[in-house]
Amino acid sequence: MAIPIESSPPPGWEREGIDGLLGLFAPGRLSEIVGPRSSGASSLLLALIARITTSGSSGGSREGGRQVAFVDGTDALDPTSIAAAGADLSALLWVRCGGRLRVALSAADLLARCPGFALVVLDLDDLGPVPASASIRLQRAVEGSDTILIVRSERHREGSPASLVLATRRLAPQWIGLRQLTRLAGLRSEVSISRSRLHSLSPLGRGQGEGTWTLDWTLQQ
Amino acid sequence: MTRIACLLLTNGPVAPGALLQVALAHSPRVEEADTGCVYLDASGLQGLFGDEPRLAERLRDAAAAGGLAIRVGVAASRPGALAAARLGSGVTVVEPGGDTAALAAAPLSLLALSEDLATRLARWGLRTLGELAALPTAGLFERAGAEGVRAQRMARGEDPRPLASWRPEPAFEESVECEWGLETLEPVVERLGELAARVCGRLGARGLAADGFEWVCRLAAGGAHAGALTPAVPLTEPAAVTGLLRLAVDARPPRGVVLGLTLRARPVRMAPVQESLTDPSRPSPRFLAATMNRLVALVGSDRIGAPALLDSHRPDAVGLGTYSSSPLRGEGRVRGETVRGEAVRGETVRGGVARGDANPVLALRRLRPPAPAAVTLASGRPVAVRSSRLAGRIVAGVGPWRSSGEWWTPHPWLQDEWDVELADGTLCRLAHDGSVWHLAGIYD
Numbered sequence: 001m002a003i004p005i006e007s008s009p010p011p012g013w014e015r016e017g018i019d020g021l022l023g024l025f026a027p028g029r030l031s032e033i034v035g036p037r038s039s040g041a042s043s044l045l046l047a048l049i050a051r052i053t054t055s056g057s058s059g060g061s062r063e064g065g066r067q068v069a070f071v072d073g074t075d076a077l078d079p080t081s082i083a084a085a086g087a088d089l090s091a092l093l094w095v096r097c098g099g100r101l102r103v104a105l106s107a108a109d110l111l112a113r114c115p116g117f118a119l120v121v122l123d124l125d126d127l128g129p130v131p132a133s134a135s136i137r138l139q140r141a142v143e144g145s146d147t148i149l150i151v152r153s154e155r156h157r158e159g160s161p162a163s164l165v166l167a168t169r170r171l172a173p174q175w176i177g178l179r180q181l182t183r184l185a186g187l188r189s190e191v192s193i194s195r196s197r198l199h200s201l202s203p204l205g206r207g208q209g210e211g212t213w214t215l216d217w218t219l220q221q
Numbered sequence: 222m223t224r225i226a227c228l229l230l231t232n233g234p235v236a237p238g239a240l241l242q243v244a245l246a247h248s249p250r251v252e253e254a255d256t257g258c259v260y261l262d263a264s265g266l267q268g269l270f271g272d273e274p275r276l277a278e279r280l281r282d283a284a285a286a287g288g289l290a291i292r293v294g295v296a297a298s299r300p301g302a303l304a305a306a307r308l309g310s311g312v313t314v315v316e317p318g319g320d321t322a323a324l325a326a327a328p329l330s331l332l333a334l335s336e337d338l339a340t341r342l343a344r345w346g347l348r349t350l351g352e353l354a355a356l357p358t359a360g361l362f363e364r365a366g367a368e369g370v371r372a373q374r375m376a377r378g379e380d381p382r383p384l385a386s387w388r389p390e391p392a393f394e395e396s397v398e399c400e401w402g403l404e405t406l407e408p409v410v411e412r413l414g415e416l417a418a419r420v421c422g423r424l425g426a427r428g429l430a431a432d433g434f435e436w437v438c439r440l441a442a443g444g445a446h447a448g449a450l451t452p453a454v455p456l457t458e459p460a461a462v463t464g465l466l467r468l469a470v471d472a473r474p475p476r477g478v479v480l481g482l483t484l485r486a487r488p489v490r491m492a493p494v495q496e497s498l499t500d501p502s503r504p505s506p507r508f509l510a511a512t513m514n515r516l517v518a519l520v521g522s523d524r525i526g527a528p529a530l531l532d533s534h535r536p537d538a539v540g541l542g543t544y545s546s547s548p549l550r551g552e553g554r555v556r557g558e559t560v561r562g563e564a565v566r567g568e569t570v571r572g573g574v575a576r577g578d579a580n581p582v583l584a585l586r587r588l589r590p591p592a593p594a595a596v597t598l599a600s601g602r603p604v605a606v607r608s609s610r611l612a613g614r615i616v617a618g619v620g621p622w623r624s625s626g627e628w629w630t631p632h633p634w635l636q637d638e639w640d641v642e643l644a645d646g647t648l649c650r651l652a653h654d655g656s657v658w659h660l661a662g663i664y665d
Contacts, residue, residue, distance in 0.1 A: 018581070037665060038648045038664055041665055042584035066503075074586075076586040076662075077586075077587070078586065081585050082528070083530060085582040085584075089529060090527050090542075092527060092528060093527065094525070094526060103519055107520060110512050111512065114504055115508060116503050116504025116505060146502070173646075175617065181617060184619055186583050187583050215581065216581060217581050217582060217583035217584070219664070220582050
């Protein structure tokens with residue numbers, strides 16, 4: 001249902017909160033982001049990619065951030081959105097798989113075994129979830145490396161070896177306009193930890209509530 | 222005593238190197254200054270070609286025989302020879318010690334001055350090299366620095382720099398003939414590996430790397446089987462090159478018995494980079510090259526790369542440039558095109574948000590190609606949508622956001638976009654191109 005609001009997009013971007021959330025993803029582990037359509041899962045991925053590709057650019061590094069590989073199962077990545085999120089596009093390797101699940105899994109496996117990528121994203125959307133055998137293979141591919149491997153799909157499969165599973169949930173879209181809507185301003189969504197095997201490493205519960213974050217994503221026109 | 226001859230082309234564009242060949246036929250020391258201008262060392266050629274006027278005539282005749290119309294100037298310095306060629310008619314020889322006088326009437330533009338210095342001299346009212354040569358050197362140094370003094374020395378016909386001798390570009394190519402013919406793939410790859418080791422050794426000896434390899438297999442049945450590969454990063458390691466060649470030949474094996482192999486490398490000079498201890502780690506060029514080639518075999522070369530925004534307002538105007546993990550990636554080449562900021566696949570790149578300024582942006586998931594949709598309208602506004610990806614009643618929506626462009630090209634576009642919320646909460650973007658509706662993307 002539409003929730004009309006006043007002229008400016010609502011606040012709610014808690015930098016500490018999102019930093020804490022993004023800090024949950026551990027290198028050398030398989031993580032998952034699951035959520036239905038319009039739940040903010042892709043926005044969360046974009047925020048993470050932007051943070052990683054630009055990390056170090058303000059810390060004395062000459063050439064900016066780390067390298068990210070994006071295995072796009074359904075050719076859905078919108079470079080305009082990711083540029084608007086602040087990511088360095090030249091540090092991003094985009095592999096378009098054209099809706100072929102096996103190809104996407106093979107590409108992610110290859111990239112997870114190539115040392116040097118800080119983050120490898122396997123975006124399957126409704127192609128997923130990943131078959132159990134492939135999940136185990138991916139987990140082993142990234143084990144012991146400095147690479148964060150994230151699988152984004154609509155559903156989570158029981159028995160997955162993922163160390164961290166974040167679930168996203170749509171709360172409400174944000175519209176501008178009182179009597180008549182004039183513009184879509186963004187989306188409010190909730191991110192919660194469905195499962196984590198890294199309690200001792202991650203500051204669970206930091207931010208709002210027990211491992212739950214409420215985030216406002218704004219639409220860049 | 223140094224004597225320089227300048228060969229200045231006066232007719233239109235000619236085959237590259239034609240003028241150079243004329244000069245090289247008369248002197249071993251030749252400098253290619255610019256397109257259509259070549260200097261040669263004319264010292265000590267009297268025994269071969271006679272005195273300088275004869276040499277100049279001979280040069281002009283040799284060029285004319287090759288279809289080139291040139292003017293020839295001979296002097297003790299390059300500026301003197303150039304002025305003689307440019308201001309003279311046909312063949313002009315400046316006697317030793319006469320360079321200053323020969324240059325006096327030449328315009329300042331004869332010298333390749335920096336924009337700053339040229340502007341400054343123009344403000345002083347100087348027009349000719351003679352006026353520049355007449356200035357007091359100390360005062361010129363105080364006002365225009367060393368560059369000004371250098372220009373004045375050139376204007377006086379003093380040219381301390383020796384000729385930069387032209388050398389042919391080395392060809393990094395190796396071949397092998399197979400006496401018995403190779404019927405299977407493994408020995409072909411083995412021979413290619415040997416050729417790669419030799420080519421890489423020669424590249425390494427010159428401090429070069431290769432950003433492209435081509436090979437040709439001569440077949441027993443006649444004809445040839447050729448292939449090429451472009452590694453993700455320039456390579457000099459034989460093992461890495463051999464691995465890539467193996468993958469490439471596996472993907473497109475020669476059909477028939479191979480009698481001979483040739484491997485050719487495209488050399489590039491790699492700027493030495495001192496890695497920083499504080500810089501983030503990057504994929505190793507060797508691993509990355511191997512991974513990229515496997516990925517290309519998996520998804521195709523047109524489906525992998527670094528995303529780039531094209532300079533167009535057309536919806537989903539994005540391209541793919543060559544991905545490179547090198548810290549100098551901004552100075553490299555993108556699939557034979559100019560790099561980011563200039564052009565990717567022939568189109569310019571649009572600027573994005575400043576890097577490092579991370580925003581909580583709502584992502585749009587594109588549907589490629591856009592899914593055709595059946596949209597029900599009420600009072601001109603969409604109230605329901607049905608497509609292969611989703612269907613439902615629309616509970617809120619805004620639009621149309623109208624855009625159009627490239628009407629001056631054969632492929633104009635026009636689009637009305639609506640942001641809508643379905644009853645199940647899905648946020649999506651609908652597009653209408655004037656005739657049909659599409660589901661352009663889903664917000665997520």
